[in-house]
Amino acid sequence: MTGLFFGSFNPIHKGHLQIARYLSEQGLVDRVVFVVSPQNPFKKGQSLLDAEKRIEIAAQAVAGDERMEVSDMELTMPRPSYTIDTLNRFSRLYPEEHFALIMGEDNLKNFPMWKGYDIIRRNYSVFVYPRHASFRQEINDPNIHLINAPLFPVSSTEIREKVRCGEDIAPFVPAEVHDLILNYYQS
Secondary structure, three states, X not given: OEEEEEEOOOOOOHHHHHHHHHHHHXXXXXXXXXXXXXXXXXXXXXXXXXXXXXXXXXXXXXXXXXXXXXXXXXXXXXOOOOHHHXXXXXXXXXXXXXXXXXXXXXXXXXXXXXXXXXXXXXXXEEEEEXXXXXXXXXXXXXXXXXXXXXXXXXXXXXXXHHHHOOOOOOOOOOHHHHHHXXXXXXX
């Protein structure tokens, strides 16, 4: 099974990679594809680094780990991009593959409002990782699985703020992309 991890990855950080590793090490997925989204329909007006640069950073961050790759598929699709449309495209292109959706618990509350929600929850496994230690939600859907992935102390938003304030981001981003992130987010 391939886990599709959707997000702006603005920028990708060690927490994202931790979640991908956790899912593969637990045998929940064989690989994780980071699907870089041009714009989240629920986050209109969000300031994003150019998608090509976010893809470049993400690709360098996962290079060398055969369990992970980066996809630019949503950049070729109509905007805003909707997860169901991307899932359908992946399924058409790779009919022999079974896909799962990876999302943060913060997205779970809006999940019923997503385009194609019923189709997603019926046809795809959904792995939900915690964003806060206090997260404990009762799920009564056999395709939605809360995973006990490790928490990460900083978000992409906080990393961008640290860059803006000249603070050290080394503990939070892969060493391979540290300088690239500083270069792109300081300009």
